[in-house]
Amino acid sequence: MTCVHLLLTLVFAVSLGTPVEIQGPRGVPLTSIQFYVENKPFTCLDGSRTIPFDRVNDDYCDCKDGSDEPGTAACPNGSFHCTNAGYRTMFIPSSRINDGICDCCDTTDEYNSGAKCENTCKELGRKEREVLQKMTEITKEGFLLKQHLIEEAKKGHQEKQIKVTDMQENKKQLDEKVEVLRTVKETAEQPEKEAKERHLKAWEGECSCLYSESKQGYISLSPHRWLVQLPSEAFYRYVTEKYSCTSYVSSSCSLFPYANPTVLWFTAAQKARDDFEEAEKALREMDDQIRNIEKELSFDFGPDAEFTYLYSQCYELTTGEYIYRLCPFNRVSQKPKYGGSETNLGTWGSWSGPENNKYLLMKYEHGTGCWQGPNRSTTVKLTCGKETVVTSTSEPSRCEYLMEFTTPAVCQEPANTDLSPHDHVEL
C-alpha cells in the first residue's frame, strides 16, 4: 500500500467515523509511519545507523534512540504509541509493553503478556467527553462570571479612585478647618489660662500656707482640701505669721469657686477645644480610609483585577477535625471543630504560580511556628469554577498546607471546540 493510498484510506475511514486500523509496525504513530517501510532498510530516527527491516520490532534494541523497537520493550528509552480509538492517543514508555499491566485503553500494549485487558477506550472517551463538556460549561460560565467580575472590579476600582480623589479633596478642606479651629482654640484658651492663674494665686494666698505645711499636720483629702489633723493655737500662729495668711481654715480648705467672668472664659475655651478635636478626629478617620483604599488599590488582583472580589472575604471548609478558613490576600487559619484556639497557617505573601501564569497559586507564609519545625505556610491552588469555594485542604509536608480553591477568576476563555470523537483520532 503506498503512502498516498494509505492516507486516502484513512481519511475515508475517518470521514465515516469508523475506528482506524493502523498499518505498519506495532507501536508507531501515524506521523512516523513513513519511516518504516516494509522490506526496506530502516534508518534509526536519530540517523545513527541503518538496519535491515526485519530487525524492526524483533525484540532486540539496535538503535540508540530506541526507534527500531516501537512495539517491544527491548529498548530502554523507547516509546510505544497506542491509538486508543475512541479516546485519546497516547505514548507510553516501551517498558510498559507486555508488563502485565493494562496501560493503553485499546489493550494494544499487552499483546503477549497474558494480561486480560479490556478495551475501555469508548467508555473512557465518553467519560472524558462528559468531563470535558462539563468543564467546558463550567469554563464558559466561569469565564462569563469572570467578565462580570472584571467589570465589577473595574467599576469598583474607578469608584474607589474617584472616592480617593474626592476624599483627598475633602481632606484638604478638613486640613484647613483643623488649622482654623486650632487657632480659635488657642485664642480662646489664652483668657482661660490667665483667669485660672489669677484664681489660683488668690487661693494660694489663703490656703497654700496650710498646703505647704501639710507635712506637719495636714492630710490631703483632695488637691484642694486639707484636713487639719493636729490643730493647735501655737501652730496656727506660727503658720499665720510665717506666711502672712489673712485667715486660716480651721478644719479644711478648698479651692473656692471661680467667679463668673472666669467661668465664661472656661466655657468658651472648652467649646473651641471640642470643635478642634472633633475636626482632628474626622481628619484622622479620613486618612485611615484613604490609606485603606490605597492599600486595596495597590494589591495585585490579577491582570484584569479579576481577583478583586476576593478581597476582605473569607471562605471556610470543614473537614473531619478542623475548620479551615481562607481570607484571600489576608490569611489562612485552622480551628479545631470541637473547641480550641485558632492556628495561623500563614498570612498573605505573594502569587507564586509558574512563570507563565503566576495567578494559579497563592502563597501564605509566616504562620504559627511548628514545634521544633518551620513556621506554618499554605499554598492555595486556584482552579476554574463557577463558585468560589475551598474544595480541599491537605498537609503534604508537616506544617506546609495545600488548599484547593475554585473561582471563576481563573477561568480561561474556552477554546471554540466542537467535541466529536473524531477529534481524538490522530491524523
Add this chain to the structure above:
Amino acid sequence: LGSQCDSHKMGLLSVVCVSLFFSSTFAVDRGNFKTCDQSAFCKRQRALKPGQSPYRALLETLELSDSRLTLQLINDNNKVHLLLELYRLQGNMTRVKINELKPLKPRFEVPDVLIAEPPTEPLSVLSKDDNGVVLSLGVKNQRLIVSARPFRLDIMQGPEVLLSLNSRGLLAFEHLRLHKDTTETKNKDGESDKEEVGLWEETFKSHTDTKPNGPTSISLDFSLPGVEHVYGIPEHADDLKLKTTDGGDPYRLYNLDVFQYELYNPMALYGSIPVMLAHNTQRTMGIFWLNAAETWVDISSNTTGKVRGSSENPQTDVRWISESGIIDVFIMLGPKPSDVFSQYASLTGTQSFPPLASLGYHQCRWNYNDQEDVKSVDQGFDQHDIPYDFIWLDIEHADGKRYFTWDPHKFPQPKEMLQGLMDKKRKMVAIVDPHIRVDSGYKIHNEITSKDFYVKNKDGRNYEGWCWPGNSGYPDFTKPEMRAWWASMFAYDQYEGSMENLFTWNDMNEPSVFNGPEVTMHKDALHGKWEHRDIHNIYGLYVQMATAEGQTRRSGGVERPFVLTRAFFAGSQRYGAVWTGDNAAEWDHLKISIPMCLSLGLVGVSFCGADVGGFFKNPSTELLVRWYQTGAYQPFFRAHAHLDTTRREPWLFGPENTALIREVIRQRYALLPYWYQLLYQAHKTGMPVMRPLWVDYPKDTATFTIDDEFLIGRDLLVHPVTEEGSRGVTAYLPGAGEVWYDVHTFQKHNGAQNLYIPVTLSSIPVFQRGGSIIPRKDRVRRSSTCMENDPYTLYVALSPKKFAEGELYIDDGHSFNYDTKKEFIHRSLTFANNALTSNNLCPNCNFLTSSWIEKVLILGASKPSKVLLKMDGKETPVDFEFDTSMSVLTLRKPGMNAGADWTLLLQ
C-alpha cells in the same frame, strides 16, 4: 522512627518528652545513656586489672566423654567452684562454657539463637600432667592447652598460639549469693562494713534498678597474637576496623533507641551482635559471645600508635563483660574469611532469602498521610518513569497507634489501596511495633491481657511504659505461646485490611520505652522467671521472629516473608532485613552507612541498609542524589524521612536531579539478578553480600582498614561519593595481576593500585572484576515483578588470562518452592578458551523460565571472525559487533533460554 518527641503527636507525652529529649541542637543527649562508669557492673569489672588470675583448674575433676570435656575451676579468693565445659564443634570451632558449678538458682542461658545443638567432634587427650592437659582438636596439629594454675586456655596450631583465654587473668564470675551473705562475708573477712555501691541496687537518673539477684556479672579476656585488625560487634556508628578502647569507654552492646545518634563513638545503638572477627594475612578467626545481657567489649593493642616494623609481635587483647547469664563462647578458627562466615552460619543460621521484590527500591516517609497521598506518590513514580516496589506506612496509618488497625479517616479502604498497588505489581509495608496501647477497646490489648502475655514489672503486675500510643504494654515475646499468638494475628482474617502484598516493619523493638531507664525497659521487669536484664538484647529478635512467622503462616507456609527490624541480635539474620535506624541528612551519616552495613554483613546480617536521604533534617539536593547513588548499591534500599522534613520524593528537585535519581534506581533494577543471586548465596553459605575488600583479598594489608568503598559479592567494587562538592575520589582497586572494568565506560584498570577517578554528579565509581560474569536485566520496568519474564544480558568481564565465571539463579521470586520443591534454576557460566558455557549446577532442580539471553557483552575481548551458538547438538551463527576502542564484543540476540545448556564459541 525513634524516641523523637513532638507535641503534635504525643499530647500527654510532651511532658515526658521535654524532660527527656528537649534539645535544640542536633546531637544525642549523652546524659540519657550510661557510660561504663555509670553502669555498676561495668565499673566493677573494669576496675579489675590484668594480672594473676585467682582461678585454678582442678585437673582431678576432668571428665572426658566423646564430645565434651568438663573440668572444675576454683576461685582461690572465695572458693567458689565453676564448671568449665569444652566442646570441639564440627567445622573447626571450639565452644567454651563456664557456669557456676552449683548456682543458687539457674543462670540464664540464651535460647533460640543457635539453630540446633551444634554437632560435636571427638576430643582426645594428647597429654596430661599436674600443670595441665593438652587436647587434640583434630585438625592440622591444632591443640587446645588447658593450664591449671592459673587457669588459662590456649589454642595452638603447630608452634603458633592462635588465641588464648584468661591469659590476662580477667576471668571474673560473680556467683549468685544471698543479700545477707555479702555483708556477712565482708564482715568476716574484716573488710569495710560499707557495702559496695550498685551490688543490690543501682540508680541512674530517676530510675532505680532493684537487683534481687545481686551482682551476677561475668567477664573473660581473649588474646590474639599476631592480630592487629578486629571487626564486628555491631551496632555502633563507627569505623569498620574496631578501635582500641583504652582511655575511653568500651564498645557497648545494649539495644537502645538513641535519639539523634552521634557518629564515631562506641555508644550502644539499636541492635547487638556479640561477634568479633580477628584478621591478619594468615588467618581469620571469630569470637561469638553468646550472652543477651548488657555487654561491654574492651579492646587493646600493643601496636596502637606505634610505628610499624617494631620487633614486638603485634597482639590484640579483648575483654568481654556481661551483666548476667553465663560464659558461652564459640571460637571460630577460620582460617579463611569464608570459613568463619560458614562457621558462624552453622551456629546461628544464614540470612533469610528475601522475596526478590524486597531487593528493589522502597519509598518510605513518616508519614504518607492518607490513601489519596499513597495513590498520588504511586502515580508520581509512573509519571516520572522511576521504578519502585514498596511504599511504606509509618505509625500514623494506624488508628490511634493501635497496630494492626487503620485510621478510619485517612485509610478507610486499605484493601482498595492495596489492590491498587497490586494492579501495578507493587507492594506495601505497614508498621507494627511491639508496644501495645493499653486500651480496653483494643482487641490486641484485650487478648494479650486475657492470655496474660504482657511482660511483668518486678511486682508481678503488667509492665507499662510510655511509647507512641501513650501508656503501653509490652508483649512478652520470649514466650513461645505469645509468639505463636502474635503470628496468628497476621492471618488475613485477623489483620483486617491486609492482603498478600502487605508486609511488615518492626520498629521500636529494643524495646523503646520513652519513660524507662535509658529509654528502654527496666532491667528488673520480668519475663516469666527471667529478668529483663537477662534477655534484653534478644527481645527485638523475638519480635521480628514472631512477625516473620506470622507472615509465613498466613500463606500456609508458601510465601516468603519480608520484615524489617531496627533491633537485632545474633540470629536476627534469619528473619529479614535490618536498617541502621534514625540517621540524619548529613554527609557523615551517608559515609557511616558503609561501615555500619559492612560490620553487620561480617556477622551474618547481609540484608542491611540506611535511610536514604537521612531520617532527620532536610538533605541538600546534592546529598540526596549522592545518597541514592550509594543506597542503590547497598542491600536494603529504602528512602525514609522524618515527619518534620519537607517532601523529598525523587521528582521534587528539578528535572536534572530527577533524571539522576531515576538513572541510579534503574541501575539497581538492572542488577537485580545479581543481587538476588548474592542473597541466595548468603542464604546458602553465610557469605556477606556487601563486603569489605579484605574478605576477598585477605592477604592484601592495604584493604584491611578500607571502609569508604566495598564489594558487592566478589565481582562489583563500589566507591560511593560521600563528600560535598567532590570532583573525584581515589579508589583502591585490589588484586595484583587483576583488572577491573568501569561499569559505566567499560574502561579497564589494573588491580593493586590507588586510582583517582574524576566524578560528576551523574554517577559514582563502580567496577566489575575482570574474571567475572554478571547477569543483568537491562529492560527496567516499573517494578521488579514486571520484569519477571524479561531476558538477560550477560556482562562477561575477562581476566588478563581471558577467563571469566559467574552464576545465574532464577526462581519464582517469592515462594518457598525453591526450598520445598527445588523449583529453581542455578547455572554456572564460564568463559574459557574462547567459549562461554552455561552448565547446570542443580540437575535435579526443576523450574521453567521464559527468560532468555538477549545479549552477551564481553569486556576485554578480541575480535572474533565468527561466533557460533552450540545448543541441542546444533550450531548456529550469532551476529556480533566489536568496539575496538574499548575492546567490547557484543553478541546480538543469541536467544537461548536462560535455563538451557549452551555454549557460545568465539572463533
